[in-house]
Each structure stands twice: as structure tokens, then as C-alpha cells.
Amino acid sequence: MAEHRRSPDRPTESPAGEGGRVGRRRVLGYLLAAPTLAVGVSWIADSSDPRKADAAVPSLPQPEEIFDLGDLQNLAAAPTSGLISVELKTDGTAFFAVPRAEVGQGVTTAIAMMVAEELDLPMDKITIGLADARPELLMNQLTGGSNSMRSMYLPVRTAAAIARQRLVETAAAQWDVPTGQLATGNGVVSGPNGRTATYGSLAKAAASTKTIAVSAQLKSQSQFTILGRAHNRVDAHDIVTGRKEFGMDLQVPNAKPTMVARPPTINGTVVSVNNLAEVRAMPGITDVVAITHGVAIRGDTFGQCIDAIQVVDATWGPGTVDKESDATVLAKLRAAQVPMTVPPLLSNTIDAEFVFAFASNSPLEPDCAIADVRPDSAEIWSSLKVPIVAQEDIAKQLGLPIDKVLVHVVQGGGSFGRHLFHDVAAEAAEISQKMGKPVKLSWSRTDNFRQGRTHPMCTSRVRVNYLAGNVLSYEQRHTSVQTDFGHGLGEMITSTAAHLPVGGNLSFAETIFALSQSSPYNFGVTTQLLNEIPLKFNTGSMRNIYSPNVVCAEELVVDRLAAKMGQDPVRFRRNFLKDPRLLAALNKAAEAGQWGKAMPKGTAQGVGVHAEYRGAVATLVEIDCRPETVNRPIQDGVAGPRVTKALIVVDPGFCINPRGLEAQMIGGLQDAIALALTSSLHIKNGMPLEGSWDNYFYTRQWNTPPDVQVVIMPNTSDTPSGAGELAVAPAFAAVACAYARATGTMPTYFPINHGTLGFEPLPLEPSTPQSPTDGLDHTF
Amino acid sequence: MPTHSFKLNGKQISVEAEDNVRLLWVLRDLLGVTGPKYGCALEVCKSCTSHINGKAFNPCAVPVKDIEPTDEITTIEGLPATVGQDLHPMQQAWLEYDVSQCGYCQPGQIMAAVAKVKQAHAEGHEIGDADLDELRNICRCGTYSRIREAIKAGAKDM
Numbered sequence A: 001m002a003e004h005r006r007s008p009d010r011p012t013e014s015p016a017g018e019g020g021r022v023g024r025r026r027v028l029g030y031l032l033a034a035p036t037l038a039v040g041v042s043w044i045a046d047s048s049d050p051r052k053a054d055a056a057v058p059s060l061p062q063p064e065e066i067f068d069l070g071d072l073q074n075l076a077a078a079p080t081s082g083l084i085s086v087e088l089k090t091d092g093t094a095f096f097a098v099p100r101a102e103v104g105q106g107v108t109t110a111i112a113m114m115v116a117e118e119l120d121l122p123m124d125k126i127t128i129g130l131a132d133a134r135p136e137l138l139m140n141q142l143t144g145g146s147n148s149m150r151s152m153y154l155p156v157r158t159a160a161a162i163a164r165q166r167l168v169e170t171a172a173a174q175w176d177v178p179t180g181q182l183a184t185g186n187g188v189v190s191g192p193n194g195r196t197a198t199y200g201s202l203a204k205a206a207a208s209t210k211t212i213a214v215s216a217q218l219k220s221q222s223q224f225t226i227l228g229r230a231h232n233r234v235d236a237h238d239i240v241t242g243r244k245e246f247g248m249d250l251q252v253p254n255a256k257p258t259m260v261a262r263p264p265t266i267n268g269t270v271v272s273v274n275n276l277a278e279v280r281a282m283p284g285i286t287d288v289v290a291i292t293h294g295v296a297i298r299g300d301t302f303g304q305c306i307d308a309i310q311v312v313d314a315t316w317g318p319g320t321v322d323k324e325s326d327a328t329v330l331a332k333l334r335a336a337q338v339p340m341t342v343p344p345l346l347s348n349t350i351d352a353e354f355v356f357a358f359a360s361n362s363p364l365e366p367d368c369a370i371a372d373v374r375p376d377s378a379e380i381w382s383s384l385k386v387p388i389v390a391q392e393d394i395a396k397q398l399g400l401p402i403d404k405v406l407v408h409v410v411q412g413g414g415s416f417g418r419h420l421f422h423d424v425a426a427e428a429a430e431i432s433q434k435m436g437k438p439v440k441l442s443w444s445r446t447d448n449f450r451q452g453r454t455h456p457m458c459t460s461r462v463r464v465n466y467l468a469g470n471v472l473s474y475e476q477r478h479t480s481v482q483t484d485f486g487h488g489l490g491e492m493i494t495s496t497a498a499h500l501p502v503g504g505n506l507s508f509a510e511t512i513f514a515l516s517q518s519s520p521y522n523f524g525v526t527t528q529l530l531n532e533i534p535l536k537f538n539t540g541s542m543r544n545i546y547s548p549n550v551v552c553a554e555e556l557v558v559d560r561l562a563a564k565m566g567q568d569p570v571r572f573r574r575n576f577l578k579d580p581r582l583l584a585a586l587n588k589a590a591e592a593g594q595w596g597k598a599m600p601k602g603t604a605q606g607v608g609v610h611a612e613y614r615g616a617v618a619t620l621v622e623i624d625c626r627p628e629t630v631n632r633p634i635q636d637g638v639a640g641p642r643v644t645k646a647l648i649v650v651d652p653g654f655c656i657n658p659r660g661l662e663a664q665m666i667g668g669l670q671d672a673i674a675l676a677l678t679s680s681l682h683i684k685n686g687m688p689l690e691g692s693w694d695n696y697f698y699t700r701q702w703n704t705p706p707d708v709q710v711v712i713m714p715n716t717s718d719t720p721s722g723a724g725e726l727a728v729a730p731a732f733a734a735v736a737c738a739y740a741r742a743t744g745t746m747p748t749y750f751p752i753n754h755g756t757l758g759f760e761p762l763p764l765e766p767s768t769p770q771s772p773t774d775g776l777d778h779t780f
Numbered sequence B: 001m002p003t004h005s006f007k008l009n010g011k012q013i014s015v016e017a018e019d020n021v022r023l024l025w026v027l028r029d030l031l032g033v034t035g036p037k038y039g040c041a042l043e044v045c046k047s048c049t050s051h052i053n054g055k056a057f058n059p060c061a062v063p064v065k066d067i068e069p070t071d072e073i074t075t076i077e078g079l080p081a082t083v084g085q086d087l088h089p090m091q092q093a094w095l096e097y098d099v100s101q102c103g104y105c106q107p108g109q110i111m112a113a114v115a116k117v118k119q120a121h122a123e124g125h126e127i128g129d130a131d132l133d134e135l136r137n138i139c140r141c142g143t144y145s146r147i148r149e150a151i152k153a154g155a156k157d158m
Helices: A069-076 A107-119 A135-140 A148-175 A236-240 A276-280 A302-311 A326-335 A387-398 A423-435 A445-451 A492-499 A504-516 A547-564 A569-576 A580-592 A658-678 A728-743 B023-030 B089-096 B106-122 B129-133 B144-156
Strands: A025-031 A038-042 A083-088 A094-098 A126-130 A183-185 A188-190 A196-198 A212-218 A256-261 A269-273 A285-291 A294-299 A314-317 A349-356 A368-373 A378-382 A405-409 A439-442 A458-467 A470-481 A525-533 A603-612 A615-624 A642-651 A707-712 B003-008 B011-016 B050-052 B055-057 B072-074
Touching (some): A025 A148, A094 A107, A107 A126, A236 B106, A269 A285, A276 A302, A294 A302, A294 A439, A368 A423, A378 A387, A387 A405, A458 A547, A547 A658, A547 A728, A580 A615, A615 A728, B055 B106, B089 B106, B106 B129
Parallel strands (some): A256 A439, A378 A405, B003 B072
Antiparallel strands (some): A025 A038, A025 A212, A038 A083, A183 A188, A256 A294, A458 A470, A603 A615, B003 B011, B050 B055
């Protein structure tokens, strides 16, 4: 029978870094009162994360080394009373509602692997859903900070292990044999004399009539048959057949297509709509109402909404940054830079300043949400990474009790930070309430670039003093337009704190900065400080928060230091790196990437290293900056230098799914190439000029390296690191360093083509341009 | 309201819609065929890529009135039937290389890939890096490397 012990057992697994030889670990969960077997596990940090012990002793020199953003999120989870649960159905399938968003990062596949491993159930018998907003989970329902794998690895396995144990105990009782004589595999319990029982046949008998605490043993790494092996995405078949249902594809009765005609500046407002009757009379249009930031139009098709946007005549009120352009923002950033503390050492000093332009975190699926607001209740469908905050904010906005607002998390077509914010869901709710009808709201592509979330413009100043082969001091002063952390850590307590006028967002941002940034080098006196200016752009995190910019600046200066001290960039890093995992990754990259090989003039290698989220990455790229490459003709796009080869070496702690990890590394690389070379927003008079993917130059096939390799280092830990954002920073740095070496010029403004506007901007009004009609002229 | 008739994924259908409504919205909003994705409606992102009479095109940029009753429109949903199998070789390659991340662009990527390979074969050569560089489909997750590998592999079985 189940053991009724409440004490959280001491982990018997050895700490990280001892070659994966681990003992079996007993963990605690609950059998839940339910019609079929259901197991719940609390996310109390104490029982789910063995790193909590070191988290309690922050010490010098830099906090990120021992206590990073993910640890803060784990610790924030401590008071939660909510459980996550694995349920076993009578058809032999297991169901787990993951309290996270799936936006392409593969969280559902990895979770299915964890359940399959500990439950001894085939992957195709496991169903992973996305949980609705669950306020009782408190801070435990935020998808971000590359934290999902780290925070769920032990709890999910625990729930599955307890379920497996309970099935064994149930069969043992039915057959009257000791549990030790039973085995599980492939969804079947087998016992002496060839007796077998499927999980499905035991699901009811194994159910508990009351909720009781139990413990179970997790498998050790050496017993794994699923975790650690390559597995394809669980939704791959649905994707390639067009069956995967995204928010935009959902059919909710009478939720008709809805779009918004918007003002010509960021966060502009509506003074009056001057031709309401004319717009309402257009073909296919059912409703037109003025809302806070535009004129909402509901119709039979999105195309007819776009038609109506063309004729809206409105008088617009000002936005929040109408007088700002790239140059004014940069001047404000420079005025706000925190001074260096160490004086320069005459000739042995490097002073450098790097500028990073605004960038859009817009995913490919345009922002969308379905809302059905009734007088006494509301239902929302949207891809939300912080659904609890969305639910509470929308309830407040609608004047409804929280429990009358049902928030469903739907599959998202990418996120990159965008879905941390629920502004689109809130706008859909506003429109539905004003129209008194269900709506399927989509922002247009142009809305996404111009009114969506941006990674803010920032500067990074670096001063290094060096003498006689040593680096005496390294100071970095990062100054950014405020990054909106209004989403907090996933619930109203921290989300409210981030909005407070004093302390507020900046102190929250400083905390995030301090917990996520740390120099990996032995550079003597080291300080990295953040300051922010409170300009009201719509900002947010973007596949990392600060690291891509901070690390790019640091690695460029490292290359320059190496040159000043007469050392090769890789040898210099070997001499100064503190982190043995980073050093091992760097050595592997240098070897596999043939560092130092002869390269033609105008081409070069570059290297970048970065450790974060308890993972370590070294990236080596080759770039071609020769004129014939830079100036190759590309229609309606930018060419520029081409990264011809990229090698990413990653130490993920424990690798859950090599295939998924490799995918995240490849994706991070493409983001990095875009940030370094091509993609940015140009702000002019309170509005980005970019309005389409042929203006915002995210990496395209003609920019992508023909040769990409990912090397996964042997496991160095029992627990997985974060992966979703891990590759962006070191790859950005590697591309920038390669460019500097190929051209002999250290770039200081990113992306490097920002100074040349490579497109004709779309008009500001109408806010969404009309669709073309010449598609049949471009078939191939 | 005008009625429009054309062949959609092997079946002759008719649908009522204003003449200027782009085919993408006729497919998605009126007929419930959601494989072709809305990514920009500007004929830029290519996530709605489908086939007309076997050639790749973007229904976001074609008024429904321009589609003739004899035109055959194939969306991702109808691609396997064009080869009489459960999955087209390109879809198989996509699975083999685990290409997809969020998946939003992938129906359009696959439809564009099939047309690009056919184009190369018609011109008498195998698909190569220069052809792949011409593909304009955005993948914001950045799985471009696997797309390239899968297209080369899928082309061998076409």
C-alpha cells in the first residue's frame, strides 16, 4: 500500500557534475480523490528543486552565478497550494494539463517524455493539454525565463512515478502477490505466471477515495529509456497536415472576424469617428465601435474588415511617444548612463559604447484572441504565457468577479516574449463587451510591427583596464528604454509590484538584470549595472531580456582585449574563463570548428561564449563580408554579409531531448543573425516605420547559413538547463566578432545595416494596408 | 451576393462571396479550411502558400472572382491526395527531420517546397542551395536549416 509519510525525503541523488551516477530518489506527491487514478504533485520548491539550498546563500561576486532568474521563479513558487496532476483514463491513456504555453519551444513533447519515462507508457498514449488560467497555482503559471523544463522536471516525473507505483500496488493486491514480483512496461503490469493487466483496466481500481500523501522512487539516469534520447515533436503530424489548431483557427460560435483601424502613433487614441454610418454599411460588416486605441470592425471575413479599415475617417488623439525618434531616444539613453567607477589607466584602457536598435518580438501568427463577453460572465481564448494575470486584469476591466472570467490557453504560432502580455486578449474583451457579441480579433501584420511589443533600444558601455597580461577591471553600464515587466512572475502580487510608481518596474528590472547577467571571465573588479529610462513604448522581453546585447558588447571587447594583449581570441578566452563547463564547450567548438584555419580575405571566424539558465554554450561562426556577397541581388529584402557556417556547442546540464534542444539552438542562431546583421525597427515621430516582413528583416533563407551544426556535450548534471533563449546571446556575439575580424572594424551600432533604410515605408494611414490583387502573376 | 465555383482539394465547390474578397478569407473564414495560414495578407510572409493548377501561389493576394470554375486549388489538406498517399513525400521528410517548431508557417513552407522542387526538376536539375535561397517563406522560429535538409531529402522521393 501507499506509504503515508509526509516528510519530504532528502535527495539521495548526487549533486550535479558527478558523472550522472545517481542513487534512487524518493519523492512526495498525492493520490487524489477521483473516479480514475489521479496523482497530484505540489510545486513547492523544497521538494522539486535540489538547488534551493544554494539559493539561500547569495554571495559575492555576482548573484547570477549561484542564484539566477529561474531560481527566483522556483523560489517564488514556494507558497503555492495548487497541484499539477497526471490522470490515467480507462482507455489506458494518461492526461496532463501543462500549466505552460506551447509556442513552438517543444514543452509538450518534453513533458510527454517525462510522463512516458516514469509511467512506462508509450508516448502515443500520453495526451498533453494546455491548462486554463489557474489562480491557485500563483506564480507557477508563467512561461518564460527558459524556466519550464527546469521547474517541471521533478514534479512531473514524480506524479508519473507515483501513478506507476499505484498501478503496481493495485495489481499486486488483486493478484495477491508482492509488488516486487511485478513489472511494468508499455502500459501493462505483468506478474508471475504470465498474468498481465493493462493500465486502462486498472485505472478505476487504482483510484483513491480520498486524497492521501504518498512517495515514490524516481528512476535514475541509467534506467532511462526515453529521457535523454532524441524524440520528434508530438504535434509534428498535425502540423505537416495542417490540422494543428492555432488560436486563429479556432471556431467559436458567432465569433466573427474583427480588426481595428488604429491611430498613426504608438498608443494613440480616438477623439471621434467621422463616418461611422458609412463604415457600418460596407459589405459584410456587422459592427463598428470606437475603442480605447482605435475603431473596431467586425465582419464576415477578415478581408472585409481590412476593406473597412481603408475607409475609416477618424480624428486621432496623441499617443505616448509621439515626439520620439531613434535619435531622441538615443540622446536620452546617453544622458542616463550610470558613470564608470574605475578611472581609465591611460594607454591600457578600452572604452567602448554599443547601441542596439529597437527590435520587434512579433511571432508569425498575428496577435489574436477570441472573446465572448456576456453581461455576467466572459470566456477568452488566447495564447497566453501568464494567463493568471490576464484573467485578473480582464475581470477588473470588465467589472466581473475573477471566477466569472474563464481564460483558455490556446496553441500559439510563436511567441518570443510577445505572449507574456495579454493586451490583445484584453482588447478583444473590450470589443466584445462594447459590441455585445463574440469576436475573433486579429491584429494585422502592420499592427504587430507598429503597435506591438518591442525589445527596447539600449546602449552598453564597457570600460576595461589591463596591465602586464592581467585584466584589472571590467565595468559594463547597460542603459535601456524601460522593459515592461508588468507581467511580473505570473500572478497579481509581483505583477502589481512591477507597476508601483516608486521602486516598481525599475527595481524589478534591476533584480532581473542582476539575476540574469554575470561575466564569465576573471577580469578583476567586475561590475555590470542597469539603468532604464521610463519612455512609454510598448516593450517587453524578446527571446532573452538583456543577454544578447550585454554579451555581444562584452565579447566584442574581449576580442579587442585579446588583440591588444597579442593573443588569439580563443586562447585569450581559455586563459580568462572561470566556468569549466564554458571552457569545455569552447574547446570543443574550437576543435570541431577548426578554429584558426586559413580563410580568404574578407571572410573570418568568430567565437562567442555564454552561460545562463544553468546551461553553457560556445558558438563559432564563419562570415563572408566580401563585396560580391554583401551586394548580391535580393528582391524586396536585404543581402549583406552572410554567415556561411555556424557551430553551436551546448552543455545543457541534463539533455532531455537532443532533437528538441538542437531545434532551440538552431532557432536561437537565426534570431542572433537577424539581431546582428539585419532586423530592427526604425522609430520616427512616435511610430516604427516597419510594417511587413519585407521591412522587418528577420533572417530569411538567403541569410541563413548553409552549414549549421549543433554539438551537445555529455551531461554534466542530473537536471536540465533552460534552452529556449540560451543560444541567442553567444551566437549574436560570435557573428559580431566574426564581422569585426572580417572587416577590421568593430561594429558599434546593431544591427549593422540599421543606418540604411532598406525599404519604402507603408503609409501610416490607413493603419493596415489593402491586400494585393496580383497574386496570380507570381506563381511558380 | 455572387457565387463562385472552383475545384478545391479534388472537389468542385461553390461559395457565395463578394467578388473582391481574397481567396484566403474565402478558404479560412467562409469554408473553414484553415491549413493556409494568415501571416500578413500582403503576399510577403508566404504562410498561406497553396497551389493553383499545381503551381505555388498566395491566396491572400487573389480576389475570389479571379478564380475560374476549372481552376484546381490545392491546400495543405489536399496535398497527400495529389500523390495518392496518406502523406506527400515532402510531408514525410518534414516528419523525418522534425522540421517544425511552432508549426504556423509549415503548411506554407511545405507547399512552397513542393512547387520549388517541381520547378527545379522541370528545369532539369536537382534542388540546390541557390534554389533554396529563393524561398521567401518566413519561419520566425528559425528552423531554416532543417527546412533545407528536409527539402533536399523530400525531393529525392518526388
